[in-house]
Amino acid sequence: MKKLISIIILFSVLSSFAQAKFGMQMRIRSEFQNLNSTDADKQVYDRRVDFRFRPDVVYTINDYISVKAVFEIGDIQYGTEPSADFGTDGINLETKNAYIDVKPTKNHLFRLGLIPFKDAHSLVIDADVAGILWQGSFDKYSVELGWFAASDNGEKYIVDDTYSFGTTLVSLNQTYQMNKSIKFGIYNLFVMDRFEYMQGVNRDRVNMFLVPRFVGEFGKFYVDAQFAADNEITDYDNVGDNSAYTQPRDPEKTGLALSVKSKFAMSDMLAFRANLLFRGCEESAENYEAYRSFYDTGLEILNEDANGISTHNPMNAFVNQSGTQLGVVVPSVFADWKFKDNVTFTGGLGFVMNDKGYEQFFGGEKKDDMYLAMEIDLKAKVVLYDKIEFFPYMAFLIPSDGFAYNGIGDLDDEGEPVTDMQMKIGTTVKYNF
Amino acid sequence: MKKIVAFVVVLMMAISLSAQFKTGMAFRARAEMYCTDENVQLWNRVTDLRFNPWLSYTQNEYLTAKAVFEIGDIGFGNKSQGGAIGTDGINVETKNLFMQITPNKENTVTVGLQPYKDFHSLLLDWDVAGISWKNNYMLQGKELTSFLAWFVSADNGETYVDESTYSLGSTELVADFEYKLNDKMKIGVNNIVQFQREEAEPYLMAKQAYSVVHKTGLNLWSAPYFAGTFNKFYVEAVFAANNIRPEYEVVEGDGDVYDAEGEPHYSPEHTGMMFSLKSKYDINEEMAARFNFVFRDADTDWVGGYDTYYGIHSYYSTGLEILTEAGCGLDGSGQVFSPITRYGSTLAGNAGMILPAVFFDYNATKMVKGMSFINNLKLTLGIGEAWTAFKVVKYTDGDHHPTPETWIGTEIDLKAEVKMYDELYVTPYFAILFPGEWYDYNGGHEPFTKVGLSLKTNIK
Numbered sequence: 001m002k003k004l005i006s007i008i009i010l011f012s013v014l015s016s017f018a019q020a021k022f023g024m025q026m027r028i029r030s031e032f033q034n035l036n037s038t039d040a041d042k043q044v045y046d047r048r049v050d051f052r053f054r055p056d057v058v059y060t061i062n063d064y065i066s067v068k069a070v071f072e073i074g075d076i077q078y079g080t081e082p083s084a085d086f087g088t089d090g091i092n093l094e095t096k097n098a099y100i101d102v103k104p105t106k107n108h109l110f111r112l113g114l115i116p117f118k119d120a121h122s123l124v125i126d127a128d129v130a131g132i133l134w135q136g137s138f139d140k141y142s143v144e145l146g147w148f149a150a151s152d153n154g155e156k157y158i159v160d161d162t163y164s165f166g167t168t169l170v171s172l173n174q175t176y177q178m179n180k181s182i183k184f185g186i187y188n189l190f191v192m193d194r195f196e197y198m199q200g201v202n203r204d205r206v207n208m209f210l211v212p213r214f215v216g217e218f219g220k221f222y223v224d225a226q227f228a229a230d231n232e233i234t235d236y237d238n239v240g241d242n243s244a245y246t247q248p249r250d251p252e253k254t255g256l257a258l259s260v261k262s263k264f265a266m267s268d269m270l271a272f273r274a275n276l277l278f279r280g281c282e283e284s285a286e287n288y289e290a291y292r293s294f295y296d297t298g299l300e301i302l303n304e305d306a307n308g309i310s311t312h313n314p315m316n317a318f319v320n321q322s323g324t325q326l327g328v329v330v331p332s333v334f335a336d337w338k339f340k341d342n343v344t345f346t347g348g349l350g351f352v353m354n355d356k357g358y359e360q361f362f363g364g365e366k367k368d369d370m371y372l373a374m375e376i377d378l379k380a381k382v383v384l385y386d387k388i389e390f391f392p393y394m395a396f397l398i399p400s401d402g403f404a405y406n407g408i409g410d411l412d413d414e415g416e417p418v419t420d421m422q423m424k425i426g427t428t429v430k431y432n433f
Numbered sequence: 434m435k436k437i438v439a440f441v442v443v444l445m446m447a448i449s450l451s452a453q454f455k456t457g458m459a460f461r462a463r464a465e466m467y468c469t470d471e472n473v474q475l476w477n478r479v480t481d482l483r484f485n486p487w488l489s490y491t492q493n494e495y496l497t498a499k500a501v502f503e504i505g506d507i508g509f510g511n512k513s514q515g516g517a518i519g520t521d522g523i524n525v526e527t528k529n530l531f532m533q534i535t536p537n538k539e540n541t542v543t544v545g546l547q548p549y550k551d552f553h554s555l556l557l558d559w560d561v562a563g564i565s566w567k568n569n570y571m572l573q574g575k576e577l578t579s580f581l582a583w584f585v586s587a588d589n590g591e592t593y594v595d596e597s598t599y600s601l602g603s604t605e606l607v608a609d610f611e612y613k614l615n616d617k618m619k620i621g622v623n624n625i626v627q628f629q630r631e632e633a634e635p636y637l638m639a640k641q642a643y644s645v646v647h648k649t650g651l652n653l654w655s656a657p658y659f660a661g662t663f664n665k666f667y668v669e670a671v672f673a674a675n676n677i678r679p680e681y682e683v684v685e686g687d688g689d690v691y692d693a694e695g696e697p698h699y700s701p702e703h704t705g706m707m708f709s710l711k712s713k714y715d716i717n718e719e720m721a722a723r724f725n726f727v728f729r730d731a732d733t734d735w736v737g738g739y740d741t742y743y744g745i746h747s748y749y750s751t752g753l754e755i756l757t758e759a760g761c762g763l764d765g766s767g768q769v770f771s772p773i774t775r776y777g778s779t780l781a782g783n784a785g786m787i788l789p790a791v792f793f794d795y796n797a798t799k800m801v802k803g804m805s806f807i808n809n810l811k812l813t814l815g816i817g818e819a820w821t822a823f824k825v826v827k828y829t830d831g832d833h834h835p836t837p838e839t840w841i842g843t844e845i846d847l848k849a850e851v852k853m854y855d856e857l858y859v860t861p862y863f864a865i866l867f868p869g870e871w872y873d874y875n876g877g878h879e880p881f882t883k884v885g886l887s888l889k890t891n892i893k
Contacts, residue, residue, distance in 0.1 A: 019892065020456045057486065059458050059892040064806070064854035067460050067892060069484055069504065072521060094521040095504050098484050100460050100890065102857065104806060112462055112888070113482055114507065114520045128520035130482070130509040150518035152510025155477050162468075162476040166510050167518075292518060 019061065024433040025054040027074075031308045033424030035301065038399050038409040040420040048309055049078040054096065064104060070097040096128055107137040117146065118294070119173070119187050121226040121259040122305065124209045126294035129169065144173040156196070158240050163202055167193040169291075175213075185213035187226075191291055200240020207232045207291065220265045228257040230288055255288030256280055259295070273298065273334040277314060280327030280355030287325045290315055297330050299350045300377050300395035300424065307379070307391045307428040314352060318372070318406040320360055326406055327355035328372070342384065348377035353402070360405055363415040369402035389430045397422040453492075457893040459485040461505075465762045465885030469755065469770070471872060474879050479763055480509040482516070485528065495536060501529035528560055541567045549582065549607070550748070551623035552658045553671045553709045554759065555773070557605070558748035561586055565607070575613050578621075582607040586745070589631070594645055594685045601647075603629045605745070618661040627652040627745060633681060644686030650679045654745070668712040675742055678702045705742030706730045707773070709749070719799075723792040725752045727772050731785025731822040738782030738825075747773050752790055753817045754846050754864035754883055761848075761860050762885045770881075776821060776841065776871065784838065784871075785822025790815060808852040815846035821871065840869030842881075860887040 028051040034043040052074030060066040072094045099113025111133040118126035131148030146169070153165040170192070175185040191207035213226040234251045258278040265271045275298045281287045293315045296305040304313045318326045332350030339345055352375075357368030379393035403409035404417035412418050464480040483505030490498045503526045507516040515522010531545030543565045550558035563584035570577045582605075589601040604627070611621035629650035656673035679701065710726040727749075732740035750759040751772060758764065758771045770776075777783030792815040801807045819841035826835045848862040866881040 057456075057458075059456075061856045061890065061892050062854065065857055065890060067458055067484070067890070069458070069486065071525065091523060093523065093525050095507070095515055095524050096520055098482060098504055098507075100462070100888075102854065104854075114516070127518050129518045130480070130507070130516045130520070148518075149480065149510035149516070151512065152479075152508060152516070155475055157470070157473040157475040162474065164478055168510075 019059055021058045021060075023056050023058075025056075026429075026431045026433070027052045028429045029307070029309055029426065030428075031310065031424055031426030033308070033310050033422075033426070035310045035312065035397075035422050035424060038403060038420050038422060039412070039418040042410065043420070043422075046310070050075045050309065051078075052076070056097075064102060066101045066103075068097065068099055068101070069095070072096040109133075109135040111135070115146075115148075117148065117171070119189070119211060119226070120185065120213055120224070121261070122294040122296065123226055123228050123257055123259050124187070124189050124211055124230075124290050125169075125171075125292045126305075127292040131169070133171075140177045142175045142177075144171070146171040150191075153195075158200060158202075161239070163194065163239065165194050165196060165202075167191060181217045183213075183215040185215070187211040187213065189291065197236060198242060198245060200238065200242035201245045202237045202239055203234060204237060205232065205234045209291070221262070222264075223260065223262040225258070225260045228259075228288065228290075230255045230257075230290075232289075253286035254281075255286055257288040257290075261298075269338045271336045271338075273336065275330075275332045275334075275350075277328070277330040278355060279315065280329070287327045289325060297332055297350065298334055299330075299332055299348055299375050300379065300393050301397045301422065302330055302332075302350055302352050302373070302375050307393055308395075308424060308426045310424065312352075312397070312408055317408060318352075318354070320358060320407065323407075326358050328406075329353050329355050332375075334377075342382060344381045346377070346379050346381070348375070348379070350375045350377075354406070358405075362405060362411070367401070367405050369400065369405060371400050372402040372406055373397055373399040387431055391428040391430070393427070394425050395423065453490060455489045455491075455893075457487050457891070459487075459891045460889065462888040463761075463763055463885060465768075465883060467763065467768060467881075467883040467885070468879075469767055469866075469881045469883070477767075481506045481514075481763070482509075483507070487529075495534060497533040497535070499529065499531055499533070500527070502526065503528040539569045543567070549584070551609070551625075551656055552621060552660075552669070553656075553673075553711075554748040554750070555671060555673045555707060555709060555744050556623055556625055556654045556656055556747065557607075557745045559586075559746045561605075563605075572612065575615070577613075578609075578611045580607065580609040586627075592632075597684075599630065599647060599684065601630050601632060603627060603631075617663070618659070620657070620659050622655065622657040624656075625654040625745065627654075629679075644683050647682050647684050648679050649682060650677065652677045665715040666712065667714075668710070670711075671707075671709045673707045673709070673742060673744075675705045675744075676702070677704075677739070701739050703732070703739035703741075705740060707742035711752070719796045721794045723752065723794065725788075725790045725792070725817075727751055727786060727788040729772060729786045729822065731777070731783050731825070733782040733784075733823050733825050738777055741777065741783035741785055743773055747771075749773055751788060751817065752792055753815055753844050754848070754862055755866045755881055756788060756790075756817055756819050756842070756844050760864075761862060761887045762864075762883055768883075770866075772819070777825070781827045782825045784825045784827075786819055786841070787822055788817055788819045790817030790844075792816075806853050808855060809850075810852075811850040813846070813848040813850070815844075815848070817844045817846075818842075819844070819869075827871070836870070836874040838869075838871040838874070841871045842866045842868045856890050856892070858887075858889040860889075861885070862887070 030049040032047050034045050037043045054070055054072050056070040058068045073092055097114050097116055099111050099115050102110045114128055114130050115133055116128050129148040129150055131146055133146040136143045148169040150167040150169050155162050155164045170190040172188040177183050189209040193205045195203045197203040208231045211228045215224045231254050238245045260276040263271055263273045277297055279288045294305045295315055297303045300306045301312055302314055303311045304315050314328050314330050318328050320326055330352045334346055334348045337345045352372045354370045357370050359366055359368045375397045377395045382390040398421050399409050399419045401417040404411050410418045461483045466478045468474055468476045485503050487501040504524055507514045509516050515524045529546050531543050531547045534542045546560055546562050548560050561584045563582055565582035568579045584605040586605055587603040591598050591600045606626045608624045613619045631648050633646040633648040653676040656671050658671040660669035708728040713721055713723045715721045729742050732738045748759050751757040754760040754762055756770050760769055772786045772788055792813055795812045797810045797812050801810050820839050824837040824839055827838050844866040846864045851859040864883045868878045872878045
């Protein structure tokens, strides 16, 4: 009993010094890939190892106030200057997040500083950004309201007024938990940007993202779907009466996107997942363009947020001959086999295609192929010592002619598409201290 | 009894374990909209952040090491400062990094990058590399504190010139003393001797275009001060003087050194003076009045104008928000008007400054007693009036019409200092400076304005 009391006292004394907590995330990626070309004669087998550390510190003053800072040391590639070549000594400690939390009640939080911020599927924004955020929780309803300064390019006095240049974001995220199984949400992001188009002429651009979301869990089936619409309005204002200015084409446009992620747990050992990404348009070439997405399709090559290093990004890599983005659809299915408690194998199959036939001319012929490529993945998740996570993977991409017409695949000397297979093999290791 | 023994043992163990390593962080955020452009009404909008994490290791009662870092100042949306979307700025700076040796409780020796400031931050208020020794000595039953230091503020290496090695840079010797006359009064003095050698611009200073000319300076600062409490009245006053003695020497090549008027043997020894007074009178438990006063001398010689006071790196607070070096808002160039370095130029001479300011502080905590998260609320009204110490001929913009100037402006500040949640200090403020003839001899100049909010907390 006395020992117990002593231990309790010890912990109570130590807890008075527990205001500072330190932690660190570590990630090492090694990869071997030839995504640079679809021509086997030109493919370069690129080998790369990089690592990243994210040390963090949290200070808690009292029940109401805490401060957190997250640093990033990386991404340091083995053997590259200036950080990881012979001699190391790179100046590479970056400030990723640094913010203060003020929590007046348990249901409300105000956060100020460099804040990590994302929508549910990272379909619109997933970035660290300076600003202020309020999170409120009211029974089944929760809300997040944020104001962020994405860029600040200063102020300028033009004629009789001050104009502020840069990009400001206003974000509103609302969620309603309808019942135990169903949750609805709606996310709005307003992007307000002012840019000096030419001397004395301001370009004001507003992007309005409207993103409803549905999450449902019905027995063994789980689905999370997010739809996104982006309406972009641009206005030019000749505040300095520049006589050389002529009005550009009215570039108002709308883009649409859909992300669906679903899972069906057949048993404790086996689960199937099906994902879908649609990024397209309402009309013409008005494709959906995210503000700063970091979208995960679940695949290893056709992805923006894969385990490995190199990818073909479905959010912005598919373009026509003039560099304009083309819409894509990426359906994919996965089978997860839980071999042991700490070992899960995954097989994945995915496709990428255009959301419609885009007419382009190659060698004098009209091409409007929609089908672009197929991807096959084999990967595993292995957890060792409870904490270290290994993600070995192999991924193969089999392109079609359309892959070249979308600006990624190669054309031969006669202008015909080359469709040799691409692949990547690698391992990612993660550890949270 | 056993419980008590167990408790004491465990407590001692816990304290001894935790006392070796301590950490903390200071946080500051400032958001401000200001218009201080002399020519147009340009409204700048800035929000910035600064974090100061620190680590302290205590090896034993004699040896301590401390490191203070600074992450900032990060302007919201500012890419070069790491505040734009994506963040990842390389902006972790080493602010202080020193080792303290305490052979006994009367003596402390500090080696490394350390903070230093004089009594009113008139001479030097900065972080600097060097070694310092602080000693407490009982003189006639009263405490005499001495602080002796050797600092290296700049080391620009050595050059071999004409069969000799010259060391370029600046070194400072500091000798500060403070003596407590009694519980309510103390006197002291801050002294700094600066040894300076730098390569002067030869095309200005020497007859021969490619001669190497060194400026060797022996610069002195001395600032005696007094602080005393007399019932409800508190006062502190500093008189600061500097004596700058540059010597120009042609160390390589031929030729003489000339001054700007073409006279040989350019050696502009100059002296400056400054007086700073800060006082407070507690009218009652809720109300206090403060009176601050600044005088900086002037030199109206339009060619040189050197005989005026300036510090090595001052960071002086007048208590105001615009006519100051250290307000609670943004304090960069164009964000505050320094009473020590501003109001003069080589073409106009140095005008100096006379700046009285009065403040009324009202403790309004009782008015917000229903708001439990507010621990303390102080409202402040400040009024300051600035004149040049002498009339100087200033060339106005555009027409180059020489105009004598005396009245710089009148500043009015409104400020609230709120302490919330025990440790969070929030300070909204509004400051407006009505410009005088200095800014617009013909009148009609728009006022300079700042409105902002400062947020601070200090975690130990």
